[in-house]
Amino acid sequence: MKISMQAMAVETFVPMLRSLSGVLDKGAEFATAKKFDSAVLANSRLAPDMYSLIQQVQLACDHAKNSTARLAGLEAPAFEDNEQTLEQLKARIAKTIEYVQGVRAAAFEGAEDRAAVIPILNQNVAIEMNGLQFLRDWALPHFYFHVVTAYDILRHNGVEIGKREYMAHVGTYIRPRR
């Protein structure tokens, strides 16, 4: 009845980041077919006071990178938020996948009990979790929030994507029916 923190974290982040990269490809194809600048999609948002697609992708990447580092007891590299195009966002995703995959399995040893303390700005309080709580109750809901909202921005703008793209990773599990 036991699973590893590394399996749960890295093997969530990597396939879902690849899925995110795949839906950006579909966005770029849509812009080409419809003959509009794909930067319009990159700057789209679902509400005027919500983050744009650019920011959703940056945040998905940062949650993956920073959460992996925290669980592994490492300092995360800082990535500058300077992407303007879908191509640049895909590069950001690739760089994030490379980092997440590069963390040694041994670094996750004991990660479920490692303290995760997140200070709340301008308040004299902090969110204090252990590593399991941090992964399940902080990292994953934040990460999925930005991955799905990026998808929803594209889908809302007419890009032809579906669960086939969002769940691309299940392709590896397909077998002939017995």
Add this chain to the structure above:
Amino acid sequence: MKISMQAMAVETFVPMLRSLSGVLDKGAEFATAKKFDSAVLANSRLAPDMYSLIQQVQLACDHAKNSTARLAGLEAPAFEDNEQTLEQLKARIAKTIEYVQGVRAAAFEGAEDRAAVIPILNQNVAIEMNGLQFLRDWALPHFYFHVVTAYDILRHNGVEIGKREYMAHVGTYIRPRR
């Protein structure tokens, strides 16, 4: 470096379903304040060929209920898809939480190795995973997809919600800063 399948599944589904119920409350308040029928929100969608808020909530509930049952080796109860109002959707969520919480911990013993086979309609193939792969690569991405898209539908329509509502469960981890 080990965590339990039950902790990962049940303790994701329950807090996020409560968060979903909370954003529906905010939707109902918004409709009352703006004096429109909240059924308009319940029937909203982000694209004409995407599921409505009603369907997103039904699907989030079904992924939580059916995944919990599958991991525990049980047959899931069938819930009829007959909700029309936000109030009825909240009842569906409450019923789902009750089911998920009611499954005995012992039933998850060995769940990570339990085979999960999902036939693909009209094709002679199936998706074959073990329990860990099923939870991480199927149940959680589907579940989060519908929870976040429900949120995005409400947010897109002007409902005043933010990470405070989406991440309501982290409130239990707040401590005075040391």
